[in-house]
Amino acid sequence: MIATHLPVLLILAPLLGAILAALSRNGVAAWLIGLVASALTAAVAFALLWRVQAEGVISYRIGGWAPELGIEYRVDAVNAFIVVLVGIVAVLTMIFARRSVLAEIIPERVASFYTMMLLCIAGLLGIAVTGDAFNAFVFLEISSLSTYTLIALGRDRRALVAAYQYLIVGTIGATFYVIGVGLIYLVTGTLNLGLIVERLASLQSSRGLIVAEAFIVIGIGLKLALFPLHAWLPNAYAYAPSSAAVLLASTATKVAIYLLARFLFTVFGGHIDVGSIAFGSLLIGLSLAAMFLASAAAVVQNDIKRLLAFSSVGQIGYITLGLALANPTGITGGLLHLFNHALMKGAAFMAMGAIVLRTGTAKLDELAGIGRVMPWTAAALTIAGLGLIGVPGTSGFVSKYYLILGALEAGHGWLAILIVASSFIAVLYVGRIVEVVWFREPAAAAREASEAPLEMLLPMWGLAGVTIWFGVHAEWPAGLASAAADTLLRMVP
Amino acid sequence: MIVHFSQIATILLMVAGLYVVIARGNMVKKLIGLSLFQTSVYLLYILPGKVLGGTPPILDPARAVYANPLPHVLILTAIVVGIATLALGLTLVVRIKEAYGTIEEDEILAKEGPKENLKDRVRNRSKSGRGGTAA
Numbered sequence: 001m002i003a004t005h006l007p008v009l010l011i012l013a014p015l016l017g018a019i020l021a022a023l024s025r026n027g028v029a030a031w032l033i034g035l036v037a038s039a040l041t042a043a044v045a046f047a048l049l050w051r052v053q054a055e056g057v058i059s060y061r062i063g064g065w066a067p068e069l070g071i072e073y074r075v076d077a078v079n080a081f082i083v084v085l086v087g088i089v090a091v092l093t094m095i096f097a098r099r100s101v102l103a104e105i106i107p108e109r110v111a112s113f114y115t116m117m118l119l120c121i122a123g124l125l126g127i128a129v130t131g132d133a134f135n136a137f138v139f140l141e142i143s144s145l146s147t148y149t150l151i152a153l154g155r156d157r158r159a160l161v162a163a164y165q166y167l168i169v170g171t172i173g174a175t176f177y178v179i180g181v182g183l184i185y186l187v188t189g190t191l192n193l194g195l196i197v198e199r200l201a202s203l204q205s206s207r208g209l210i211v212a213e214a215f216i217v218i219g220i221g222l223k224l225a226l227f228p229l230h231a232w233l234p235n236a237y238a239y240a241p242s243s244a245a246v247l248l249a250s251t252a253t254k255v256a257i258y259l260l261a262r263f264l265f266t267v268f269g270g271h272i273d274v275g276s277i278a279f280g281s282l283l284i285g286l287s288l289a290a291m292f293l294a295s296a297a298a299v300v301q302n303d304i305k306r307l308l309a310f311s312s313v314g315q316i317g318y319i320t321l322g323l324a325l326a327n328p329t330g331i332t333g334g335l336l337h338l339f340n341h342a343l344m345k346g347a348a349f350m351a352m353g354a355i356v357l358r359t360g361t362a363k364l365d366e367l368a369g370i371g372r373v374m375p376w377t378a379a380a381l382t383i384a385g386l387g388l389i390g391v392p393g394t395s396g397f398v399s400k401y402y403l404i405l406g407a408l409e410a411g412h413g414w415l416a417i418l419i420v421a422s423s424f425i426a427v428l429y430v431g432r433i434v435e436v437v438w439f440r441e442p443a444a445a446a447r448e449a450s451e452a453p454l455e456m457l458l459p460m461w462g463l464a465g466v467t468i469w470f471g472v473h474a475e476w477p478a479g480l481a482s483a484a485a486d487t488l489l490r491m492v493p
Numbered sequence: 494m495i496v497h498f499s500q501i502a503t504i505l506l507m508v509a510g511l512y513v514v515i516a517r518g519n520m521v522k523k524l525i526g527l528s529l530f531q532t533s534v535y536l537l538y539i540l541p542g543k544v545l546g547g548t549p550p551i552l553d554p555a556r557a558v559y560a561n562p563l564p565h566v567l568i569l570t571a572i573v574v575g576i577a578t579l580a581l582g583l584t585l586v587v588r589i590k591e592a593y594g595t596i597e598e599d600e601i602l603a604k605e606g607p608k609e610n611l612k613d614r615v616r617n618r619s620k621s622g623r624g625g626t627a628a
Contacts, residue, residue, distance in 0.1 A: 135516055141578070161601055164582065164585045
């Protein structure tokens with residue numbers, strides 16, 4: 001009985017949890033509700049993955065209404081992969097958040113903080129499971145509005161400006177997306193992704209569709225921080241409360257990438273007129289710019305959170321590069337990097353959250369020698385950094401290996417060389433952190449600090465551990481990513 | 494020209510709104526532009542829902558042509574989203590005014606010079622406390 005309702009339970013758990021957390025008005029109760037709700041979400045996500053692997057695509061009709069009239073939730077190998085990622089990160093972030101939130105958020109706002117975290121998770125999962133283009137917009141706005149609030153809860157007053165700027169840019173992005181969806185609705189008369197694909201086949205003129213693609217790609221591009229549209233991201237991540245930064249860095253942009261992949265391959269890829277326009281090479285160009293320029297910007301940052309944020313923009317470049325290659329190996333590499341990057345960046349931001357908790361600063365020059373007093377935290381940060389470089393033995397190596405194979409398969413040997421070359425920029429920024437954290441004499445901040453509490457170390461090392469585990473035994477995530485890539489490409493003629 | 498009058502009006506609103514968002518430094522004016530931009534999308538959706546000679550979509554044996562009700566319902570949702578965004582945006586502007594004493598973007602950027610960063614650093618350190626004792 002419950003098994004048939006899994007797709008909607010996935011959204012209901014965090015959504016109802018958010019309402020309960022808001023009503024509780026009590027920080028401890030709200031955290032417990034958040035923990036239970038996100039644990040339920042993660043359990044449902046794994047159950048969904050298991051069912052999709054056993055039975056294939058799950059189609060769920062909200063309220064029993066058939067598609068066309070009603071909204072359909074559709075879970076296949078691609079969504080299941082994303083949903084599991086969000087579930088894992090959500091539950092680990094909740095465990096991590098308690099101590100960090102106690103220190104960073106004003107007590108009377110703690111309950112609302114967890115409410116917003118749960119709403120954000122509900123929105124992200126909603127985007128991932130829905131099979132309806134307009135419903136995706138509604139969930140996009142649910143997650144975005146809660147994200148703006150989360151960022152504004154940061155203690156620094158610059159958090160307010162960062163939240164405001166993200167609100168402006170994010171709303172423009174969402175509105176662009178909804179304009180594109182409106183144009184698709186005008187040419188096909190439906191909002192269901194499956195039906196759109198069917199009806200596009202008999203479309204007379206592709207003009208409306210090309211305009212729709214432009215609007216949707218730019219709109220989602222703003223949300224996923226595609227290279228020239230990333231200006232909102234560094235400040236948003238740097239000034240958000242630490243636990244919010246963990247959730248955003250590991251899930252928000254990743255779900256937007258999923259949505260982009262869904263539209264590029266499932267919707268537009270099915271139509272030959274649009275499939276043949278030169279968008280692929282444009283995306284390759286932007287991805288390369290992100291890989292080099294954003295990573296180079298990361299090298300000169302002094303605030304480690306900002307450094308990690310710029311590195312995120314760069315790493316997103318690798319993911320979109322994989323999508324732009326549009327062959328099975330390339331997309332597998334892109335999706336695998338999406339998964340691996342979410343886990344390692346989550347570990348890195350958790351380490352920074354622990355360091356901020358103990359020292360009150362994220363500035364590189366003030367954190368000299370912090371590794372000697374917080375060895376476990378600094379080690380997790382280092383492992384995540386090695387993953388960002390793509391050192392063999394970490395999961396970052398596996399996904400970059402797939403990307404290079406994909407580039408060679410597509411006949412772009414130069415791309416493979418550029419992937420390797422850009423990794424050396426990551427060596428520079430990770431090297432700066434490693435040098436300051438481990439090899440310098442402890443500064444004032446480090447002398448007063450002590451190791452992070454166990455409840456923060458556990459989720460942090462959970463993520464750092466899988467970064468190594470998936471670097472050695474990559475079969476499970478690679479299998480999921482490759483199944484997702486096959487599902488995406490089946491739609492391409 | 495006359496044929497596409499409604500579309501042209503929609504595009505003009507859209508571009509005007511987006512222009513205000515980009516060109517203005519005042520944070521409230523930016524939000525007004527953003528609202529204008531979102532409103533143009535409401536028109537984009539609702540206009541094609543009009544069917545010439547159609548009646549409101551209420552089943553009646555005497556009528557055969559109905560207007561399309563779906564765009565209206567979709568836009569009802571979009572309006573709610575728009576209101577939520579505007580409300581949140583204005584709340585942030587109020588908080589920014591309290592924190593900075595201004596809502597002009599260039600003045601705020603000027604206040605975040607390197608000197609200010611140093612002050613913030615000291616303030617943050619004394620504020621965030623250690624080991625969760627702040628709660």
